[in-house]
Amino acid sequence: MQFRWIFLLFATSLLSCSPEVETVETEVLVLGGGAGGAAAGIQAARMGVQTIIVEPSQWLGGMLTAAGVSAIDGNHAMPAGIWGEFRQQLRDYYGGPEALATGWVSHTQFEPHVGAGIFADLAQKEEKLQVWFQSRFQNIERTDGRWEVRVNHNGKPVLVRAFLLIDGTDLGDAAAAVGAEYSLGMDARSETGESIAPERANDIIQDLTYAAILKDFGPESATHRIPRPSGYDPSLFACSCQTLCQDKKEKPHPCETMMTYARLPNNKYMINWPSHGNDYYLNVVEMAPEQRETALEAAKQRTLQFLYFIQNDLGFSQLGLADDEFPTADRLPFLPYHREGRRIQGLARLSLNHILDPYAAGEPLYRAGIAVGDYPVDHHHKERPDAPKLEFPPIPSFNIPAGSLIPKTVDGLLVADKAISVTNIANGSTRLQPVILQVGQAAGALAALAMKKGKLPKDVPIRELQDAVLAYGGYLVPSYDISPEDPHFQALQRIAATGILKGRGEPHAWANRTWFYPDSTITLGNLREALIAFAPGLEETPADTNALASLENIAPLLVALALELRSENAPLESTDHLLGYLEERWASAPYQLSQFDATRPLSRIEIAVLLDVLLDPFHAKAVDASGQWQ
Numbered sequence: 001m002q003f004r005w006i007f008l009l010f011a012t013s014l015l016s017c018s019p020e021v022e023t024v025e026t027e028v029l030v031l032g033g034g035a036g037g038a039a040a041g042i043q044a045a046r047m048g049v050q051t052i053i054v055e056p057s058q059w060l061g062g063m064l065t066a067a068g069v070s071a072i073d074g075n076h077a078m079p080a081g082i083w084g085e086f087r088q089q090l091r092d093y094y095g096g097p098e099a100l101a102t103g104w105v106s107h108t109q110f111e112p113h114v115g116a117g118i119f120a121d122l123a124q125k126e127e128k129l130q131v132w133f134q135s136r137f138q139n140i141e142r143t144d145g146r147w148e149v150r151v152n153h154n155g156k157p158v159l160v161r162a163f164l165l166i167d168g169t170d171l172g173d174a175a176a177a178v179g180a181e182y183s184l185g186m187d188a189r190s191e192t193g194e195s196i197a198p199e200r201a202n203d204i205i206q207d208l209t210y211a212a213i214l215k216d217f218g219p220e221s222a223t224h225r226i227p228r229p230s231g232y233d234p235s236l237f238a239c240s241c242q243t244l245c246q247d248k249k250e251k252p253h254p255c256e257t258m259m260t261y262a263r264l265p266n267n268k269y270m271i272n273w274p275s276h277g278n279d280y281y282l283n284v285v286e287m288a289p290e291q292r293e294t295a296l297e298a299a300k301q302r303t304l305q306f307l308y309f310i311q312n313d314l315g316f317s318q319l320g321l322a323d324d325e326f327p328t329a330d331r332l333p334f335l336p337y338h339r340e341g342r343r344i345q346g347l348a349r350l351s352l353n354h355i356l357d358p359y360a361a362g363e364p365l366y367r368a369g370i371a372v373g374d375y376p377v378d379h380h381h382k383e384r385p386d387a388p389k390l391e392f393p394p395i396p397s398f399n400i401p402a403g404s405l406i407p408k409t410v411d412g413l414l415v416a417d418k419a420i421s422v423t424n425i426a427n428g429s430t431r432l433q434p435v436i437l438q439v440g441q442a443a444g445a446l447a448a449l450a451m452k453k454g455k456l457p458k459d460v461p462i463r464e465l466q467d468a469v470l471a472y473g474g475y476l477v478p479s480y481d482i483s484p485e486d487p488h489f490q491a492l493q494r495i496a497a498t499g500i501l502k503g504r505g506e507p508h509a510w511a512n513r514t515w516f517y518p519d520s521t522i523t524l525g526n527l528r529e530a531l532i533a534f535a536p537g538l539e540e541t542p543a544d545t546n547a548l549a550s551l552e553n554i555a556p557l558l559v560a561l562a563l564e565l566r567s568e569n570a571p572l573e574s575t576d577h578l579l580g581y582l583e584e585r586w587a588s589a590p591y592q593l594s595q596f597d598a599t600r601p602l603s604r605i606e607i608a609v610l611l612d613v614l615l616d617p618f619h620a621k622a623v624d625a626s627g628q629w630q
Contacts, residue, residue: 021157021158021159022156022157022158022159023158023159023160023161024052024158024159024160024161025160025161025162026050026051026052026130026160026161026162027044027049027050027051027162027163027164027451028041028044028049028050028051028052028162028163028164028165028166028444028447028448028451029051029052029054029147029149029160029162029164029165029166030044030051030052030053030054030166030168030416030444031054031137031149031165031166031167031168031169031173031174032053032054032055032056032062032167032168032169032170032173032174032416032417033053033054033055033057033059033060033061033062033131033133033168034060034061034062034063034066034168034169034170034417034436035061035062035063035064035417035433035436035437035440036062036168036416036417036418036436036437036439036440036443037053037055037060037062037166037167037168037169037416037417037440038053038060038061038062038119038122038123038168038440039081039082039416039436039437039438039439039440039441039443039444040166040168040414040416040440040441040443040444040447041053041123041129041131041166041168041444042082042122042123042126042129042441042444043082043440043441043442043443043444043445043448043472044129044166044444044445044447044448045126045127045128045129045444046126046444046448046472047444047445047448047449047452047468048128048448048452049128049447049448049451049452050128051126051128051129051130051444052129052130052131052132052160052162053123053129053130053131053132053168054132054135054136054137054149054151054153054160055131055132055133055134055135056134056135056136057133057134057334057335058133058134058327058334059112059116059119059120059133059334060116060119060120060123060131061112061115061116061119062168062170062335062417063170063337063338063433063436064086064112064115064119064433064437065112065113065115065116065119066112066116066333066334066335067211067333067334067335067336067337067338068112068211068212068213068270068272068325068326068332068333068337069209069211069270069272069337069433070109070110070111070112070115070213070262070264070270071103071105071106071108071109071262071264071270071272072087072106072107072108072109072433072434073105073106073375073378073432073433073434073510074373074374074375074432074433074434074435074510074511075372075373075374075375075432075434075435076107076108076511077374077480077483077511077513078372078373078374078397078434078475078478078479078480079484080371080372080434080438080473080474080475080484081437081438081441081469081472081473081474081475082122082437082438082440082441082472083433083434083437083438084473084484085122085473086115086118086119086122086437087108089118089121090108090110090114090115090118093110093114093118094110094114094265099265100265102263102264102265103260103261103262103263103264103270104257104260104261105261105262106262109262109263109264109265109270110264110265111213111264111265111266111268111325112213112325112326112333113324113325113326132151132153132154134154135151135152135153135154136151136152136289137149137150137151137152137174137177138150138151138152138157139177140165140174140177140178142178142412145163145412146161146162146163147160147161147162147163147164147165147412148160148161149161149162149165163412163451164412164413164414164447164450164451164457165178165412165413165414166413166414166415166416166443166444166447167413167414167415167416167417167419168416168417168440169417169419170335170338170341170417170418171284171285171338171341171342171418171419172285172341172342172343172344172415172417172418172419174413175342175344175407175410175413175415175419176342178410178413179409179410180344180345180407180409180410180413181344181345181407181408181409182342182343182344182345182419183342183343183345183423183424184203184205184285184286184341184342184343185201185202185203185204185205185424186198186201186202186204186387186388186424187201187423187424187425188200188201192351192352192353192423192425193351193353194351194352194353194423194425196352196390196391196392196393196425197352197390197423197424197425198388198390202388203283204283204381204384204386204387204388205283205285205339205340205341206339206340206379206380206381206427206428207274207279207280207281207282207339207380207381207382207383207384208279208280208281208282208299208336208337208338208339209272209274209278209279209280209299209303209336209337209339209380210278210280210296210299210300210302210303210332210333210336210337211270211271211272211278211303211333211336211337212270212271212278212303212306212307212321212332212333213264213268213269213270213271213321213322213325213326213333214268214269214270214271214307214310214319214320214321214322215267215268215269215319215320215321215322215323215324215325216267216268216269216318216319217318217319217320218318219317219318221318223320224319224320224321224323225311225317225320226304226307226308226311226320226321228308229301229304229305229308230301231301231305232305232308232309233305234309234313236276236305237276237277237305237306237309237313238276239252239275239276240252240255240258240273240275240276240277240306240309241253241254241255241257241258241314242254242255243255243314244313244314252275252276255314258273258277259310259316259319261273268322268325269319271303271306271307271310272337273306274380274382275382276382277306278302278303278306279380279382279383280298280299280302280303280383281383281384282295282296282298282299284296285341285342296336299336300330300332303332307320307321338418339379339380339418339427339431340418340424340427340431341418341419342419343418343419343420343421343422343423343424343427344407344408344415344419344420344421345407345408345409345421346403346404346405346406346407346408346415346420346421346625347402347403347404347406347407347408347421347458347624347625347626348363348365348368348401348402348403348404348421348625348626348627349403349404349421349422349423350365350398350400350401350404350420350421350422350423350426350430351422351423351425351426352377352393352395352423352425352426354366354398354426355377355395355396355398355426355429356393356395356396357505358398358399358505359499359502363626363627363628364499364623364626364627364628365399365401365403365626365627366399366401366477366497366499366627367401367497367498367499367623367627367628368401368402368403368462368466368623368624368625368626368627369399369400369401369402369466369475369476369477369497370399370400370401370402370405370438370439370442370465370466370469370474370476371399371400371435371438371439371441371442371469371474371475372397372398372399372400372435372438372475372476372477372478373397373398373399373400373429373430373432373434373435373478374397374398374478374480374511374512374513375429375432375435375510375511375512376392376394376395376428376429376507376510376512377392377393377395377425377426377428377429378392378428378429379392379425379428390425392425392428394507394512395429395505395507395512396478396505396506396507396512396513396514397478397480397505397512397513397514398429398478398505398512399475399476399477399478400420400422400430400435400438400439401625401626401627402442402446402462402465402466402625403421403624403625403626404420404421404422404439405420405421405439405442405443405446405457406446406457406458406625407421411456411458412456412457413457414443414446414447414457415443416436416439416440416443416444417436417439417440418430418431418436420439438474438475441469441472441474442465442469442474445465445468445469445472446460446465448468449464449465449468458625461622462622462623462624462625463618463619463622463623466494466497466618470490470493470494475493476493476494476496476497477493477496477497477503477514478503478513478514479492479493479496479503479514479515479516480513480514480515481515481516481517481518482516482518482605486518487592488518488592488605488608488609491605491608491609491612491613492516492518492605492608494612494618495607495608495611495612495617495618496516496608497618498534498617498618498621499530499533499534500530500531500533500534500611500617501516501530501604501607501608502530503515503516504516504517516604516605517604518603518604518605518608519603519604519605520603520604521548521549521601521602521603521604522548522549522602522604522607523545523546523547523548523549524544524545524546524547524548524549524553524554525544525545525546525547526545527549527554527557527607528541528545528557531557531561534617534621535561535564535565535617537560537564538557538560538561538564541556541557541560542556548601548602549601549602549607550598550599550600550601550602551579551582551597551598551599551602552579552598552599554602554607554610555575555578555579555598556575558572558578558610558611558614558615559572559573559574559575559578561615561617562614562615565615565617565620565621572614579598582596582610583596583598590609590613591609591610591613592609593606593609
């Protein structure tokens, strides 16, 4: 089969070089229109760059839509960027947040075809974006600083020439095709430094799932009932819920709870059940497309067997595969839910240690953040009994550094989906839908900036990328207690990304949090210590360490910091001059603060605004893709 795949690639290459083959020029080419690929293409086009998305299925959105996983995991309190836009359009369509809270696993559940329609609308609004559905790349070459990609577009060969390439595939197929270095499977503890990682690396990835969308056809109908699948064994599913489970060690949910786990609007149900349900272990990552399709039939059969069990053994006979969702012959999604595939070796790699304590993990990846998440580490390994048993600790919310999107060894390539540079363990949190939408949006923004500047993505200043992320509604660092609606949100995001003001992470059920306590105070000593860490030249500045920071007592620090940073944003010749300057502007934009009193303690948000507007430390010191000062 491998030789056949090589022959097909060779034959396609020959065909694409014939005179009849059309050549298309573009600035950015996105291979894969999944959650990340769709967001990348939309964002690049929004920023004025000619972009093409090549998508094998008929829908954009990947796991959110084409794979049918239409119950959102995480980021309910952080509606960043395109994820927030997508959710708002769902709320508008269905009639508000409550209309989406139909199941108990998520605050946001929807019908996949509705999500696909939203992505289609977002794409159609961008004049510089083309979407090629039912199209697949065949091979990729780099010639004279350009990518030449041979694409089967609606059954016809097309040669696409692009300056920048974005991998928007589930499994990192484009990155692998151009020789990017990557990891696959579980990492060794000695490699990542994660104490819970297995001692030895292995090639085990997470279980995948062919989700199913069921519809209530009513008790009178029988046309939706499926025949008994080949190889059906009800014992596989007996402990999926309580009714038939005889194993006293198991503690399954009630069957009604299992069915309402991901109940969707309009009397539909998503079936994506990990415990004795339709999860299936299958590693198709290194297979050719034809091999994958053959192998994935077994995963489809597992889902059909589970459906037969639900209809017959559990008695939910009124439920069947929805006839108004996927335009497929079997009514199943276009593709399975791949939780894990390749993970590139990037300019930065996010590990569990960075998530657990971003300020003490060695590398300050938090400074280069371009996306945020709050979901726990969630791995699915029940269908692979020999997988090492890992105990995942509670985690706070986290951010993903820009360097996770940029391969170490391949120029002109960005990664926009689950194949970003993270460890196997961290992937359990970064793979979720809202995070990947943000990752894709950042990849699209970085590609657009690179095109406009005539630079490779690795050479674009990270602070300029972060500016674009903020400008389009994104987050740089997670924050639970200050939202984008707050007029000072961006100021706090920028100051937090310097590390001058740090958040406190808190594991919290299935929606972890980071607190900045914007209305609380800070001692002058603690603020001075934070500023010295940022600008060591301030060490000689005296301070009463126990006093609460006020305008009066931080003014000398601000003046000294202005000299250290060579700031020209405001006249800061003396503390008296500074206080008079601020009193005149305190209540007006961009400060928009209240109750000017030089002696009262300042809140953390007021300090963030003062630092941001007066001195702009965020732009004063550049960082690289892993957050190190440049």
